[in-house]
Amino acid sequence: MVRSRILPAAFYARNTVRVAPNLLGKCLVRVIGHERLIGRIVEVEAYGGKEDPASHAFRGPTTRNAPMYHEPGHAYVYFTYGNHYCLNITTEKLGKPGAVLLRAVQPLSGQMSMRRFRPKVPDTELTNGPGKLTKALAIDKSLNEQDMTVNGPLYITEPQAAQTTYEIWRSARIGIREGLDKRWRFYVKGNPYVSKRRGLQETRFRQQ
């Protein structure tokens, strides 16, 4: 068996808005005991620092957002709306805040367990939102600050099989009130596991 390559810290130690679209198509791996729950990343959002009014780091460091300032390639997990966890992976060099929110994945392996964590939902609703995917993959605050560049409970790899070609599209970010001028949400066009939104201006993203 070919061991898939875990993305190294250098992958994340770059401009957040460049890292974000590059994460599309990669595999999010959650190891629970002997089982691996795997999802292909199909929707992300970039969050910056003091230049980004939608970011938790807009007003400087706090207890909650501390991981955004720490090493690239680590998990930033926060709790919101009294119900949900959201998973980000940190970007930029140590000391500069940045993170990419993982908004949706396409289940590739471990679907049975995902359904156990999220019962009574149709296939495409299993992981098509930031709170949904953390629930399906059993990700909570205990994984905050977890190093995602090593072979541990949570990491991201290059996809094992050759990918079919796909288009990356972009829009404004979802669920925020400020920073709507920044079009930092990126997703795989047409993928059924992308969270459904209406009334957003969506355009094709051409990677440089």
Add this chain to the structure above:
DNA sequence: GTTCCGATTTTCT
């Protein structure tokens, strides 16, 4: 199919 609204608790002001 769509829109509207309440849940629930952490975090910050």
Add this chain to the structure above:
DNA sequence: GAAAATCGGAACA
């Protein structure tokens, strides 16, 4: 005290 990088159920079409 208010808002929150959300979700699911209820009501309606």
